[in-house]
Amino acid sequence: MKKIAVFGKPGSGKSTLSKRLARVIGIELHQLDLLQYNKSGEQVAREIFDNAHQHILEKDCWIIDGLGPMGTFKQRLDAADTLVYIDLSYPLSYWLVTKRCIKGLFVKPEGWPEGSSVLKGTIQSYKTLKLCPKFWNSDFLNQLEADYSATKQLYVIRTLSQLNHFVENNVSKPQDESSKS
Secondary structure (H helix, E strand, O other): OOEEEEEEOOOOOHHHHHHHHHHHHOOOEEEHHHHHEOOOOOEOOHHHHHHHHHHHHOOOOEEEEOOOOHHHHHHHHHHOOEEEEEOOOHHHHHHHHHHHHHHHOOOOOOOOOOOOOHHHHHHHHHHHHHHHHHOOOHHHHHHHHHHHOOOOEEEEEOOHHHHHHHHHHHOOOOOOHHHOO
16 A cells, blocks of 8 residues: 545545544545645635646655546546545435534534635535435446456445444554564
């Protein structure tokens, strides 16, 4: 695991999982929402995003959390050695977006752009979730498996339990120097 793409529906736990992965593996985390939006919550110019994204892909190691523009999504999947698709049920996804909104009234959500409105972001997440079945569906998963399962590590997380235990079940912690023989 050196180049890891973490993706899925809004509110699915991508940022929380990505932060855990970065902490355990020791690889720099890049959250696409932080690249895609400025502090006022407005989208940055596409050229600026594309340049930043390309610079990340050229690095030896990275974790990228999020979807971003569709053209960059395909580039990311092609460049990654590990794909983590969080495919929680739609009712659970709606609940997690709602929970993030309520919690966000008191604490900034994981991976949330500084200064962005949690309420506006939540409304946008609901709108995106409504459209998600057109993209995040069995056809997408079948294509993902057909295109990448033979050449990359592909993980599909479908439950909160799998999400909560992903790191401990799938990532071996680097040995510290004192335990090496």
